[in-house]
Amino acid sequence: MTQTATTAARANRAIAWCLLVFLVAPALVAIPVSFTSENYLSLPWDGLSLQYYREVFTSPDWISSFFQSTLIGVTSAAIATLIGTLAAVGLWRLASPWGEVVRGIMLLPLVIPPIIAAMAFYRLYVPLGLIDSYTGLILAHAVLAAPLVLITVSASLAGFDRRLEQASRNLGASATQTLWRVIIPCIRPGVVSGAVFAFIASWDEIVVTLFLSKFSVYTLPRRMWNGIRENTDPAVAAAAVILLAVTFAAFLIWGIAQRRARKPKSDTT
Amino acid sequence: MTRTARFNPGWYLVAPLLVLVAVMFAGPLANILWLSFTDPEPGLTNYAALIEKDSLRRLVWTTVHICLITTALSVILGYSIAYAMANVAEVARQRMMLFILISFWISVLVRTFSWMMLLGRKGLVNNGLIELGLISEPIPFVRNELGVLIGMVHYMIPYAVLPILVAMLGIDGRVLQASRNLGASPAQTFWRVYLPLTKPGIIAGALLVFILSLGFYVTPAIMGGGKVLMIAEYISVQVLITLKWGTAAMLAMLMLGSVLGLLYVLSRFMKLSEALGGGRT
Numbered sequence: 001m002t003q004t005a006t007t008a009a010r011a012n013r014a015i016a017w018c019l020l021v022f023l024v025a026p027a028l029v030a031i032p033v034s035f036t037s038e039n040y041l042s043l044p045w046d047g048l049s050l051q052y053y054r055e056v057f058t059s060p061d062w063i064s065s066f067f068q069s070t071l072i073g074v075t076s077a078a079i080a081t082l083i084g085t086l087a088a089v090g091l092w093r094l095a096s097p098w099g100e101v102v103r104g105i106m107l108l109p110l111v112i113p114p115i116i117a118a119m120a121f122y123r124l125y126v127p128l129g130l131i132d133s134y135t136g137l138i139l140a141h142a143v144l145a146a147p148l149v150l151i152t153v154s155a156s157l158a159g160f161d162r163r164l165e166q167a168s169r170n171l172g173a174s175a176t177q178t179l180w181r182v183i184i185p186c187i188r189p190g191v192v193s194g195a196v197f198a199f200i201a202s203w204d205e206i207v208v209t210l211f212l213s214k215f216s217v218y219t220l221p222r223r224m225w226n227g228i229r230e231n232t233d234p235a236v237a238a239a240a241v242i243l244l245a246v247t248f249a250a251f252l253i254w255g256i257a258q259r260r261a262r263k264p265k266s267d268t269t
Numbered sequence: 270m271t272r273t274a275r276f277n278p279g280w281y282l283v284a285p286l287l288v289l290v291a292v293m294f295a296g297p298l299a300n301i302l303w304l305s306f307t308d309p310e311p312g313l314t315n316y317a318a319l320i321e322k323d324s325l326r327r328l329v330w331t332t333v334h335i336c337l338i339t340t341a342l343s344v345i346l347g348y349s350i351a352y353a354m355a356n357v358a359e360v361a362r363q364r365m366m367l368f369i370l371i372s373f374w375i376s377v378l379v380r381t382f383s384w385m386m387l388l389g390r391k392g393l394v395n396n397g398l399i400e401l402g403l404i405s406e407p408i409p410f411v412r413n414e415l416g417v418l419i420g421m422v423h424y425m426i427p428y429a430v431l432p433i434l435v436a437m438l439g440i441d442g443r444v445l446q447a448s449r450n451l452g453a454s455p456a457q458t459f460w461r462v463y464l465p466l467t468k469p470g471i472i473a474g475a476l477l478v479f480i481l482s483l484g485f486y487v488t489p490a491i492m493g494g495g496k497v498l499m500i501a502e503y504i505s506v507q508v509l510i511t512l513k514w515g516t517a518a519m520l521a522m523l524m525l526g527s528v529l530g531l532l533y534v535l536s537r538f539m540k541l542s543e544a545l546g547g548g549r550t
Binding site: 015042112124225250 | 282301353356357392486509529
């Protein structure tokens with residue numbers, strides 16, 4: 001059947017590979033640039049230098065942003081994972097039309113453009129005095145990321161055998177025990193994927209952060225944003241590489257969780 | 270499973286997220302809707318300005334126009350990738366999928382920054398071309414519509430690929446064989462049989478890209494360099510700098526209404542959780 005791979009199809013395959021490289025390669029240009037020895041954005045033709053990494057790692061501003069992003073990312077991911085997982089299990093238990101309506105509502109944060117979410121949070125936070133606070137940004141990131149957890153955990157639950165739950169209950173375990181000792185361990189790959197998604201969603205987030213942070217809360221993307229607009233400081237390239245490295249680490253963790261999920265024959269992607 | 274209990278305890282588990290979403294979104298969005306009709310004065314002034322004011326008309330037109338071009342280019346290029354992916358061996362397909370996934374994962378800020386490094390006035394491409402003596406003046410790639418389009422299409426292609434790929438993988442190979450056996454050329458088979466069969470995927474991909482483009486902020490703001498103003502950036506200026514909440518609220522409601530309307534259409538072509546689960550917005 002596929003013997004009809006015509007010249008056109010072969011040409012298209014070549015084009016597709018070029019496009020795939022085009023999708024990834026330009027975004028990685030920060031890596032060589034971050035090692036430049038010049039004092040402007042350039043490729044390191046005349047020798048490698050770590051000066052911009054030194055600058056980033058010794059500047060109190062960049063270090064503080066790095067820790068703030070980590071703190072906000074970890075905390076908001078923890079909250080998102082907890083409430084997202086609970087919601088997914090709850091909806092799975094309900095298995096009712098009303099539950100599906102509620103699921104639609106809870107997925108809304110994913111489809112509302114970030115700029116509108118930013119506006120909504122801003123509107124809510126000004127009277128509450130939560131602008132420029134850790135609490136405010138963590139809550140905002142948590143509510144944006146929780147639907148991602150809801151999706152990944154629901155996918156895992158779709159492959160979970162309901163009889164295991166019944167067996168656990170019949171053997172005398174309480175509903176809470178069953179949740180923590182039987183259901184959660186079985187859907188762990190979905191929970192881990194969700195947690196990783198949630199962390200990265202916060203780690204990268206810029207639009208909502210632009211609205212909610214001013215001086216005291218200044219995440220890594222927020223500081224990069226300034227650098228991009230002011231232009232041409234290679235230190236921003238070094239910061240971008242650090243941001244990418246963390247994203248890449250998260251990608252690996254996610255990949256491992258996916259592979260684990262696939263092993264016990266239920267395919268959850 | 271159906272016990273007689275009226276109240277299913279599952280609701281307790283759902284409650285925290287539901288309450289959080291309601292508090293963080295429903296309340297403030299209702300407030301913004303209210304503002305769009307009442308600030309600075311009650312009535313339809315803000316919405317009328319959409320028709321009366323040249324600047325707003327131009328703003329909406331720029332946004333729609335850029336979103337349409339982005340959608341068309343992303344779908345065409347995405348179709349090429351999806352076609353190649355649908356017609357290679359499993360191993361090669363997974364390798365290609367890895368590229369798509371990596372591009373999903375790379376932060377939009379890092380991508381935009383990278384494009385600025387490459388295409389800026391003193392960027393790597395212009396510097397390289399000048400050193401090679403090919404050009405004497407830098408080519409204006411960014412801070413214009415071209416820059417916005419490059420950045421947006423680059424970001425959106427993967428979102429177009431996935432729904433199209435799903436449609437292609439669902440095609441029964443025997444249909445194509447039948448077309449060939451009945452005497453159609455490979456080109457005819459493609460245009461008359463294959464392409465129409467992938468139409469639901471194309472529509473879903475196009476809608477998804479258009480929806481995401483409508484609210485896109487980061488790339489147009491940076492790569493447009495203030496020269497190409499789209500609705501999202503305009504809203505942020507109104508809220509954070511000129512404090513004109515009425516106009517901002519009206520535009521936000523216009524955007525939200527369009528997004529929800531298009532999502533409804535999209536939901537008829539594919540499961541929304543599938544559309545959104547693949548990547549991150």
